[in-house]
Amino acid sequence: MSGETILGRRPVEILARAALRAATALVLAYIAMPLALVVWLSFMAGEIMVVPPEGYSLRWYGVAWNQDQLRSGFVTSLWVAAVATTLGLLVTVPASFALARGRFPGREAVLQLLMSPLIVPGIVIGASIYVFLVQVEIETGLPLAGSAWGIVVAHLLLTVPWCVRLVTANLVGVNRSVEEAALSLGASPLVTALTVTLPMIWPGLVAAAVFGFVVSFGNIEVSLFLVAPGQTTLPIAILQYLQWKIDPTIAAVSVAQIVLIGAALVATSRITNLGKVV
């Protein structure tokens, strides 16, 4: 049970622990499988993915790089995710202060509301926003429905609830007496928030930003109805490519994406224990 507790040495006890370790290894292998599989596929030489592979090569990375659709999808996704995350955090922080510090009726209900992106099907959110933007476009003449700004508006619905939840949780964890000390020393609530509270929770802010970015970058459902030619996100470009042809190109793109996001996560985990914060 514990790493320290003295363990029984009867044969049946030793056997039971071995079985537990084997089961655990199996579960972990299963979780690691997709990662390993994608990396493996990306290095297969042949056009048709077979086991055992015909050979290994780096050619699909070159092919991927030369696909304009994938390249521009990557740039669009990067831009959308960055804008949606930044805007998300900007509106989120004050709202989180109100939620974490305020005492008002329905506070619990509001926190439940933050689960809503989980329960409304993403594809329907996307379609609804599309319908809504078309209406606005008809009324005002602004070309929203086909622009990347439409995608940003939709992706804010992904980033904002995550950010509010993370930042609120971090604010709740701040020792109130530290803020009270600042107030007693003459800092107004605004000055206290800026000079004391935010510096104390910045690992949480970083985690919220990274998490929002990753969720936005990888989303396919919400974007599906909002993309337009030349304004396609990477996951949708991948989808479109796969519907046309299944070859290791996409595996190569995925590995690139995995390395990018993986690096961001590792960098973040130096600042904060993401596993704990999220």
Next chain:
Amino acid sequence: MSGETILGRRPVEILARAALRAATALVLAYIAMPLALVVWLSFMAGEIMVVPPEGYSLRWYGVAWNQDQLRSGFVTSLWVAAVATTLGLLVTVPASFALARGRFPGREAVLQLLMSPLIVPGIVIGASIYVFLVQVEIETGLPLAGSAWGIVVAHLLLTVPWCVRLVTANLVGVNRSVEEAALSLGASPLVTALTVTLPMIWPGLVAAAVFGFVVSFGNIEVSLFLVAPGQTTLPIAILQYLQWKIDPTIAAVSVAQIVLIGAALVATSRITNLGKVV
């Protein structure tokens, strides 16, 4: 700042607080918008969704009910999510014990690995598994690639990491001395786990089950390449419907799904504070 702290009464201070409240209300309204929009759309009488609507009716709920594709998609999704969640929890609980209680090199790396469903694009996971299943099918003759079991295998990749994270986090939160008390009273590690630890963390187990179910039920990316005619999940049936026609039918289906999942979440939050556990 605090709900209790005496607040400044200078005009600028009162104004600042009003602005903060307004911003918060706006953020909350934005988060609640998709929910409200979908419900609103589902009751619009006309075939074309316009603002203001032509009128209100319940007819789309009837239309949705009569769509065989949506009905069977609903059943498939329910079945897949239930099986993936149950199997997921069964393999997850022992693995979580090993992760939470064991002390072995690379433990931190393993916990990072649980983030992998976030970083490998879901669409690529689905496509990879499809390729893999086709291979297995060619080798063994088992009709895996077109069956719902293929979807379950893929969805386990969604539910297992969530379950491991939630159950592990809950196990880490258990006061070790309670388990030690059981050991000192003569309970073996297995008996301690079954009679003391699991009963103590059962809100966490319920949360893991609900969360896994919701994630599996709503997933579109991983399933995309694994569905076959007659074995389509609800989100993909919705996607296919929307590609053919955009009318309030899908809003009605979404409202049904929202009510179902919302009810599950509310029921769970009576047992456990989901917002805190997740």
Next chain:
Amino acid sequence: MAGIRIESLAKRYNAVSAVDGVTLDVRDGEFLVLLGPSGCGKTTTLRMIAGFVAPSEGCVRIGARDVTHEPPYRRNIGLVFQNYALFPHLTVEENVAFGLRRRRVGEAAIRTRVATALSRVKLDGFGGRYPRAMSGGQQQRVAIARAIVIEPDVLLLDEPLSNLDAQLRHDVRGELRRLQTELGITTIMVTHDQDEAMSVADRLAVMEKGQVRQVGTPSEIYRRPADRFVASFVGRANFYAGRAERGIFVTASGLRLPVADLAEGADTLMIRPEAVGLRPAGADGLAATVETATYLGAGWELELRLAGGERLSVVAPDAGEHWRQGQILTAHVAPTAGVGMRTGS
């Protein structure tokens, strides 16, 4: 510097009174301790003085100023918390400078005043450290420096020693008292520890259930407690029901004890355990049997049973005897040892 005047201060949460009409006058430069068990309202009272809790009734005056409706950041108070509440992301120097920066003091003046404050709490040379790199005692001294550097009108201390271990608690309370005397700053401290309260206070206010039971100097409170609660909270005490008869207290079982300065109408006699003398069996006094005897190093704790059936707790210095259960001896209660009180119940 200024005195503090609290008038009929009350705080109610729904129907429950946390503080129920507290009136106190703290003189300029005085060290007052609010003493009481947890939940007695002492911390809520302190937080109303600081401005973190809005009173339901009453008012708070600091010097001539009515601050009842002022936010905490306009009260000019120094506050020290049980958990230190240092800013973890700032160095010691920046922690102490925080209040001066808010007051827009010039950089040169800040440097001088921070250095002076740190040297007052004997932390010269620690300015560049971060709080997490310091011991609990050092952190609490930083917190004290941060509170006094702004030259506050009053200093409020909320269980400042509770997180320190026994030896450190003893040292820091001495330093705290010395510092307060040097600065002459009006101070209110909250604590549940009677030793701590007695050792630093000019005056104590003993609280129970949201009300002040007694205000007075440590020796007034210990020697002439107003009621049973105060008597047993500021030390251990034996109580006997009975009546006063011209300088003699007659207990319910008929025991007659001469008591100096006994008010007519007293219905309870209080005797401190350490005020009882122990003599050999047969000597002048009350015959008693030892029920339990506990050796505590510096002394003994005895539970005696008197002839009339009453129990008497005694704390005696260790004079080399070895007391044993069942031993018979004489307990001597001097006329000055007993205090008569009216329980009113």
Next chain:
Amino acid sequence: MAGIRIESLAKRYNAVSAVDGVTLDVRDGEFLVLLGPSGCGKTTTLRMIAGFVAPSEGCVRIGARDVTHEPPYRRNIGLVFQNYALFPHLTVEENVAFGLRRRRVGEAAIRTRVATALSRVKLDGFGGRYPRAMSGGQQQRVAIARAIVIEPDVLLLDEPLSNLDAQLRHDVRGELRRLQTELGITTIMVTHDQDEAMSVADRLAVMEKGQVRQVGTPSEIYRRPADRFVASFVGRANFYAGRAERGIFVTASGLRLPVADLAEGADTLMIRPEAVGLRPAGADGLAATVETATYLGAGWELELRLAGGERLSVVAPDAGEHWRQGQILTAHVAPTAGVGMRTGS
């Protein structure tokens, strides 16, 4: 019932020794207390006896059985934790019955034994409650009942009173001692509180830095501590460097103090603060000036400065005097008050 024998027990984490060669013999039915500051290794020692920490070296014997490699669930020990560690999802009755069920005791016998155990800790009628509906003191009594109901060979207590408030701590320690005497069960308790240790122990083992410094009865430890660490951990003490000269201890500044039973070679004199008598200035003894005087109700705490410049802490019962800073008086140190020791450093 059985004695416990620990031989050269050691626990190292990487290069650091948490416990460094502890040998102890606990007699059948004895109440032994492991006393020491936090980090001294007392809890690790207890956890090795319980089986929750595997020793790096040495062995643990309970009665005739070598249990060094036995898992905790085959040691037949009763364990009580600081945080009670009750099973929150079970009623009090089910908590107490847990160990009996693991031993496959019949339902009828379980009912009887649970009822007996609950009545031993004065919790008759509480069987149907859940732990969360009980006070801290009651929860700790349930934990004690749960530990003793299995009739363990030994009872291990890990700071069992630390989570209770002062008054309750005083009561529960009395009950614990009574129960242990009644049951005659071999008991080891870990604590950092000297009062607690002295009041319940048959013998104390004082630990520091992973080693046992001294083992003995409370009065042996208090009156004849083996070294400076023990002397100052089990009470307060004044220390003077110097040398022994035929029954007289000569301090570094030349002060000559007669000491009964002074070993040749002693280089440090220890005087307990409460062993010093205070007399008017000019009386026989050491002339001294009051540096600080603190009134604590039951007595006074004085810091004196002697003629030779030495400082002397004194704790004196309150005899009505009011001591003041600067006052001159005489400190009387009886020959039996001083203890000579060899610091070896």
